[in-house]
Amino acid sequence: MKSLLDYQVAEPLPIREWVPSDLQVRQYAEATGDFNPIHLDDDYARQAGLEGAIVHGMLTMAQMGAMLTDWIGEEGMLGKFNVRFEQIVRPNDKITCSGSIKARSKNTLVCILEASNNKKERVLSGLAYVMLKS
Amino acid sequence: MAKGRRAENIIIGKELIGLESKLLPLKIRHEDVRRFAEAIGIRFNDRVPATFVGTLVQAIIPGVELPAPGMIHGEQNITYYRPLCVGDSLNYKKCVKDVYERSGKLGKRMFVVLETTGYDLAGELVFASSSVLIAPSKEEGE
Secondary structure (H helix, E strand, O other): OOOHHHOOOOOEOOOEEEOOOHHHHHHHHHHHOOOOHHHOOHHHHHHOOOOOOOOOHHHHHHHHHHHHHHHHOOOEEEEEEEEEEOOOOOOOOOEEEEEEEEEEOOOEEEEEEEEEOOOOOEEEEEEEEEEEOO | OOOOOOHHHOOOOHHHOOOEOOOEEEEOOHHHHHHHHHHHOOOOOOEOOHHHHHHOOOOOOOOOOOOOOOOEEEEEEEEEOOOOEOOOEEEEEEEEEEEEEEEEOOEEEEEEEEEEEEEOOOOOEEEEEEEEEEEEOOOOOO
16 A cells, blocks of 8 residues: 555545535534534524535534545544635535645645535635654 | 524624633543544544544633634634544643634624643643634624
8 A cells, every 4th residue: 555655745635525414414413512503403594594504514624534544544643634614515415525745844744635515616625734653 | 502693693802812711621532532433424443533622512711602603613723732542631621812803705704713722631732723713793784
């Protein structure tokens, strides 16, 4: 398997595809204690001007985190993980998490992150610093 | 928080900067991490998912009910100074790191930066996790 050290600047990371469900949003609320009705109640979300309940931003960020940790494996750790939530994600959207190497030094890889939906809208962008084990 | 209460009715201003919760003990429990891993849909392998620290909701900042309904979660920035492991004992707190106003396409909006910091038992910083929350400005509609 390819080592993290083999990744060069501009090279893409292995992607992660994800389709959130109503059930997963409910499970996430229960596991985290975030019961904001905007995530759980379609009528409430519509009153707030949305088309229906929306997925927790942190659940989308967690998918990006899973993409990174699957890729990093035992070779390093996530030192910095910063994201901006750019668009609402709704249950059943098809989300693709992707990334690429922006810069590298002897013990750090800096990655640009992006998640988009099936309408090709960017829903999340971000940056990660991966610290390699020496 | 009452259902239907909107951020426009909540006073958010610079006076909140620096307010913080008490330092609370935090034990990274196997059961909590396993449940979190299951909820986000990953295989649990004793590692703590990076966004797990975003779920620490027990620390209450007196007088600050945030995030309030109607606020948007704009950004999340997590930094680890060392890895977090199942079984770790830490202390953590929350504070209002910053409050500022910006004008943009959507009019004036207030930004609140809420930071959660975790320390090991020697007092060394282990992680910092900041949420940027966005609310319409309190002047809006007046």
